[in-house]
Amino acid sequence: MMFRTATANDLHAVVELLADDVLGAQRERLEAPLPSAYGEAFEAIQRQSGNQIVVAVDDNDNVIGCLQLTLTPGLARLGMTRATIEAVRIARSHRSSGLGEQMFRFAIDEAKKAGCGLVQLTTDRARPDAHRFYEKLGFEPSHIGMKLKL
16 A cells, blocks of 8 residues: 555546545535546646645555645744645545554655644544544644535
């Protein structure tokens, strides 16, 4: 297994992972071909410096996990750059195997290499297992997240 930046050829597999989840099944549209919005979003991510989809692949280059890692420079906290991890998914066949932790360690190491002073994430209230997982990795529930749907 290895981690790498996703390519356009990985897009369908990544969307499949995003949709293979109770919440994702309601949010995503796994169709063939994929809705064009996914390709457009992927291209925008590729164009933006410090933003990438990271995939875990097996020995046959099959995508078995994914996350999005975004680096955001800021003025607050003495100009600190923050890393945000989101859209984390592990293939059903590899859940509870340690892959999720390995992916997070990889993403955290990438954030450190980029000079980030903080790694942050949001998690849906409906995911208590994920909350325990993140806390096991050292994340603390320090803020209340809010969203405004447009």
